Amino acid sequence: MRKNMKVYSPWLLVLYVPFLLTISVVANQEDLISKSCQSTPDPKTCESTLRSDPRSSTADSEGLALIMVDVVKSNFTNALDYVNKLIQKQPGAQEDVLKVLRHCTRVYKVVVTANVPLAVDAIKKGDPKFGVDSMSDSSKEADACEDGFSSSKLKSPLMERNKGLHGISDIASALISLLL
16 A cells, blocks of 8 residues: 555655645735735725736736736726717817816826836836836826816816826836836
C-alpha cells in the first residue's frame, strides 16, 4: 500500500504546486488593488471598479491606473452621448438651458479627446505627472459643466452624473500619482 502512495505523491505535487502559485498570485493582486485604492478619495468605488474589470487580475500599478483612465473615458463618453440626446429631445427648450448643455458637450469632449489620451501617453511613457494633471483637469471639466447650470440659476439635469465624473477622475488621478 505504501508503494502506491510513493507513485502518486510526485503527481500530487505537480498538481498542487501550480494551484498554490495561482492562489498566491490572486491574493497578491487583490492586495495591490486594495492597497492602491486606499490611497484614493473613494476606496470602495475604486476597488469595485477595478475588480469589475478582468484586466485588473493581472495588472501592475501602471495597469490599474490605465484601467481607471479607460473608465474615465467611458464615463465621459456616456455622459456626452446622454447630453447630446437631451439636446436632441429638447430643441424648443429654453435657450439658456441649451447653451449650458452645449457647454457641457464641449468640456466632456475635451476630456475624451485630449485629457484621456494625454494621461495614457504620460503613464505609458513613464511621466505620470502629466497624467495626474490631466485627470485633475477632467474633474474640473465636470465641475465646469455643473457650474454652468448654477451660474445661470438653472436646475441641473446632470448633477449626479457630474459628481460621478468628478469622483472617478479624482480616483484616476490618485492612482496615477502612485506612479510618481
